Amino acid sequence: MQRVLNIETIKYINKNVKVCGWVNSRRDHGGIVFLDLRDRSGILQIVVTPTAELAKDIKNEYVLEIEGKIQKRPIKMFNPELETGEIELKAENINILAKAETLPFDLKDLNVSLPVLLDYRPITLRNKKIQAIFKIEEEAINSFRKTMKDLGFAEFQAPTIVPVATEGGAEVFHIDYFNGDAYLAQSPQLYKQILVGVFERIFTITRAYRAEPSVTTRHLTEYISLDAEMGFINSWQDLMDFCETVIRNIFLDLGKSCQKELKLFSATLPKLGEKIPRLKMKEAQEIIFKRTQRDNRESPDLEPEDEKEIYEFAKEKYGSELIFISHYPTKKRPFYTFPDPKDPEYTLSFDLLCRGLEIVTGGQRINDYEKLVKNIKKRKMKIKDFKFYLQAFKYGMPPEGGFCLGAERIVKQILDLENVREASLFPRDMARIDQRLSVSKKRNPRRKTSSLSGNKLKK
Numbered sequence: 001m002q003r004v005l006n007i008e009t010i011k012y013i014n015k016n017v018k019v020c021g022w023v024n025s026r027r028d029h030g031g032i033v034f035l036d037l038r039d040r041s042g043i044l045q046i047v048v049t050p051t052a053e054l055a056k057d058i059k060n061e062y063v064l065e066i067e068g069k070i071q072k073r074p075i076k077m078f079n080p081e082l083e084t085g086e087i088e089l090k091a092e093n094i095n096i097l098a099k100a101e102t103l104p105f106d107l108k109d110l111n112v113s114l115p116v117l118l119d120y121r122p123i124t125l126r127n128k129k130i131q132a133i134f135k136i137e138e139e140a141i142n143s144f145r146k147t148m149k150d151l152g153f154a155e156f157q158a159p160t161i162v163p164v165a166t167e168g169g170a171e172v173f174h175i176d177y178f179n180g181d182a183y184l185a186q187s188p189q190l191y192k193q194i195l196v197g198v199f200e201r202i203f204t205i206t207r208a209y210r211a212e213p214s215v216t217t218r219h220l221t222e223y224i225s226l227d228a229e230m231g232f233i234n235s236w237q238d239l240m241d242f243c244e245t246v247i248r249n250i251f252l253d254l255g256k257s258c259q260k261e262l263k264l265f266s267a268t269l270p271k272l273g274e275k276i277p278r279l280k281m282k283e284a285q286e287i288i289f290k291r292t293q294r295d296n297r298e299s300p301d302l303e304p305e306d307e308k309e310i311y312e313f314a315k316e317k318y319g320s321e322l323i324f325i326s327h328y329p330t331k332k333r334p335f336y337t338f339p340d341p342k343d344p345e346y347t348l349s350f351d352l353l354c355r356g357l358e359i360v361t362g363g364q365r366i367n368d369y370e371k372l373v374k375n376i377k378k379r380k381m382k383i384k385d386f387k388f389y390l391q392a393f394k395y396g397m398p399p400e401g402g403f404c405l406g407a408e409r410i411v412k413q414i415l416d417l418e419n420v421r422e423a424s425l426f427p428r429d430m431a432r433i434d435q436r437l438s439v440s441k442k443r444n445p446r447r448k449t450s451s452l453s454g455n456k457l458k459k
Helices: 006-012 114-119 128-150 189-199 237-257 259-264 281-292 304-318 369-378 383-394 407-415
Strands: 016-029 032-039 042-048 063-072 087-098 174-177 180-184 201-209 222-231 278-280 322-326 343-347 349-354 357-365 400-406
Touching: 006 016, 006 032, 006 042, 006 087, 016 042, 016 087, 032 063, 128 201, 128 222, 128 237, 128 259, 128 407, 189 201, 189 222, 189 383, 189 400, 222 237, 222 407, 237 259, 237 322, 237 349, 237 357, 237 400, 278 281, 281 304, 281 322, 304 322, 304 349, 349 407, 357 407, 369 383, 400 407
Parallel strands: 042 087, 278 322
Antiparallel strands: 016 032, 016 063, 032 042, 063 087, 174 180, 201 222, 222 400, 322 349, 349 357, 357 400
16 A cells, blocks of 8 residues: 555545654543654544554654544544644554654653754754744745746855855864865855856855854854845846845745744744835944934944844834845955945945844945955955956956845744754754764753743853
């Protein structure tokens, strides 16, 4: 008999089927055993009568193959929370495919600290609410890819081993590369720009690595970067227009495909007005000062509390939970960022804030070879390190620019997760590569906290 997915059993009432999956929960009532069987499509209730003793010794997370008849549940026993809630399978034969040890916590009602959640990641990912996070992330990435292709962008696979730090600085991971030096890529930026000279419009979905010595709720050492770059732009504002289209489509697609997952978190998609508002960084800092009397007007960037405050402003004035902030200082942006011709101390660059957190960064790039060479020298970097990259500009590059989205941050803000690590399948940070790099004392996995983010981290 061929296996049928749980969700498909709705079409097999009064027929025999074979299903496979994990035991999500077991309930014993008056000699009758009820098993909730979980597969990739959902949950199906299995009924085991006392005479067969088929369910003897079966525990949670056992992997089973079950044959039996699909039947209607009594009306009073319908479960509206399940797509299969009006039916059940009366087991006639159960084959144990794999046994499972006793779980270290209640997987169904998962309530553990963030360190424990990640220490037991292979198990905790089986929780339906945790799975929902990554269904939403998958849909967001799919939406990005679809929009890019619809807009005429070509996809490429960016290398992650690179010969030079993309943005300069020391926040890179060094690799002993045979007899030479190499690094893990901070971003696919240089390759995106090279390929504008080939395909005009280009995008990639790749991994990026930042050796930032910080442990916060906002940062990951390895993250998923959704990158786009385009040539022949008329203005740097074209980039924000394209970015807004991408974001709107992501929210639209999540609203169509992920209502069930959003409901698990009581989450609503961020509100957008007719157009996402746009402010220069200096304008935003003045607004923040007037609203809070907190004076960060000389800061080269928005502080985390400033990002949250300008979000509140945008929500109040424009009915938007997103806002573009542009014109960051030239000295704080990478060497390839285009300076504002009207005020060269600032750049034609932008960040997009969603509910008080940056989820996108982008801007126009310098497309003039001589200016790039001058900037590289000015930053005290070596021209020879960028010789490969500079070929694209030495032999003609149109006005161009792009942006990148952080997949984990988008999901974090949509679901109001406390820590971006919750939106990473297998997060890497200063303290963890799957396992914690140093553990001062063993934690009790059964210890409960009020939040998935029980560890102390900076915001």
